[in-house]
Amino acid sequence: MNIFVLNSGSSSIKYQLFRWPAERPVCSGLVERVGSAQATITHQVFDLQAPANPPAETKLTLPLADHEAGLHEVVRLLTAAPGGIIADPADIAIVGHRVVHGGETYAAATRITPAVKAEIKRLFALAPLHNPANYVGIEVAERVFAQARQVAVFDTAFHQTLPERAFRYALPTALYTEQRIRKYGFHGTSHQYVAAQAAAYLQKPDARLITIHLGNGCSMAAVRDGQSLDTSMGFSPLAGLVMGTRSGDIDPSVLLYLLGPLGYTAEQVNTLLNKESGMLGLTGSNDMRDIGAALAAGDARAALAYDLYAYRIRQYIGAYTAVLNGLDAIVFTAGVGENDALVRSRVCENMEFFGLNLDEDKNQQRLPGLRELNRPESRVKILVIPTAEELEIARQCADLLSR
Numbered sequence: 001m002n003i004f005v006l007n008s009g010s011s012s013i014k015y016q017l018f019r020w021p022a023e024r025p026v027c028s029g030l031v032e033r034v035g036s037a038q039a040t041i042t043h044q045v046f047d048l049q050a051p052a053n054p055p056a057e058t059k060l061t062l063p064l065a066d067h068e069a070g071l072h073e074v075v076r077l078l079t080a081a082p083g084g085i086i087a088d089p090a091d092i093a094i095v096g097h098r099v100v101h102g103g104e105t106y107a108a109a110t111r112i113t114p115a116v117k118a119e120i121k122r123l124f125a126l127a128p129l130h131n132p133a134n135y136v137g138i139e140v141a142e143r144v145f146a147q148a149r150q151v152a153v154f155d156t157a158f159h160q161t162l163p164e165r166a167f168r169y170a171l172p173t174a175l176y177t178e179q180r181i182r183k184y185g186f187h188g189t190s191h192q193y194v195a196a197q198a199a200a201y202l203q204k205p206d207a208r209l210i211t212i213h214l215g216n217g218c219s220m221a222a223v224r225d226g227q228s229l230d231t232s233m234g235f236s237p238l239a240g241l242v243m244g245t246r247s248g249d250i251d252p253s254v255l256l257y258l259l260g261p262l263g264y265t266a267e268q269v270n271t272l273l274n275k276e277s278g279m280l281g282l283t284g285s286n287d288m289r290d291i292g293a294a295l296a297a298g299d300a301r302a303a304l305a306y307d308l309y310a311y312r313i314r315q316y317i318g319a320y321t322a323v324l325n326g327l328d329a330i331v332f333t334a335g336v337g338e339n340d341a342l343v344r345s346r347v348c349e350n351m352e353f354f355g356l357n358l359d360e361d362k363n364q365q366r367l368p369g370l371r372e373l374n375r376p377e378s379r380v381k382i383l384v385i386p387t388a389e390e391l392e393i394a395r396q397c398a399d400l401l402s403r
């Protein structure tokens with residue numbers, strides 16, 4: 001059986017095709033700059049006979065008007081000979097969709113029905129960068145893979161175990177009971193996956209873990225017994241850490257000041273906080289590779305941005321060690337967490353009190369897979385675990401449909 005996993009972002013589409021039940025990734029790809037005349041598709045096909053071989057890569061630059069055009073191009077790549085890996089779109093049995101916001105309705109993977117789609121749509125305002133793109137991905141996949149079963153796996157689902165003291169805001173009760181204003185938390189599929197990997201590695205199912213997902217969006221979770229107890233994103237994916245283009249935590253009075261005396265519209269504030277802030281606002285770039293290069297060249301804005309980015313993470317490590325009443329390991333994951341040694345180094349600096357003792361030589365090594373970066377005497381393990389959101393989504397889809 002083939003499971004196709006789709007992660008549609010605002011301007012990108014990530015996808016992966018798995019042979020099941022072998023859990024074999026057959027191909028994966030990334031469509032970038034959807035909506036432009038210079039969109040790119042990077043399509044990789046893995047060598048199933050010799051998985052250690054590098055994948056065969058196809059790179060295309062082409063105009064792609066929208067997500068539908070992008071997906072049609074992906075299907076063409078999947079079916080094109082030679083190297084075509086399915087004969088027909090009907091060879092896909094399940095399409096698993098990453099959906100960022102599932103509100104309080106979904107605590108697990110869910111078969112997509114018209115009612116589920118309506119709920120995803122209702123939540124557009126709460127995840128404006130993500131849910132609209134996820135929705136388009138579903139609509140297109142329903143047309144392109146008409147025979148497949150469509151399943152949604154929500155970023156919010158894993159955090160539905162948060163206790164009420166962690167998910168409620170100190171606002172009048174009716175705003176929760178009637179408007180469902182609360183902390184939801186995101187990146188759940190990633191936190192769940194790396195936490196399970198870490199617990200298995202430590203051989204400690206009840207491990208107390210802080211998982212640190214640093215991609216474009218960034219979030220942390222306090223996990224014990226495989227359950228999320230708290231997380232840094234909130235009502236929307238805007239809260240918590242400093243991110244690529246999002247501010248993270250901010251005093252809400254700043255918004256009032258922008259809206260009042262400074263004359264911003266609500267839409268302008270939304271754009272400012274979601275798309276123009278974070279590392280982009282501090283440095284002019286949201287890509288850590290550029291910011292790292294600027295820092296190496298002596299750029300003061302880049303130095304401050306790194307400082308602020310790591311400082312916020314350290315604050316949350318302190319907070320979540322208290323939530324967990326102890327700590328077995330911290331786990332770095334996603335694009336920045338897996339690749340940026342300087343970020344990891346800054347995060348672990350001056351954290352002896354919390355039991356973190358980083359081995360800088362191990363930190364600088366670029367190796368694949370799960371890695372332990374602490375010195376032997378470190379009370380707390382420092383792990384890098386590559387996230388595998390697509391694999392986790394495929395597993396949850398297969399699990400749901402086998403029941």
Ligand SMILES: Nc1ncnc2c1ncn2[C@@H]1O[C@H](COP(=O)(O)OP(=O)(O)O)[C@@H](O)[C@H]1O
Pocket residue numbers: 214215216217244286287288289334335336339340
């Ligand atoms: N080698 C690297 N060094 C530092 N940062 C990196 C490296 N590779 C990728 N990144 C960072 O990872 C980010 C993307 O992470 P990713 O987890 O793919 O994010 P998302 O899924 O949110 O798009 C990029 O913005 C880039 O800053």
Ligand SMILES: CC(=O)OP(=O)(O)O
Pocket residue numbers: 100130155186187215216217218237
């Ligand atoms: C929820 C979220 O922020 O996702 P991403 O990091 O993919 O933008």
Ligand SMILES: [Mg+2]
Pocket residue numbers: 215216217334
């Ligand atoms: Mg991501």
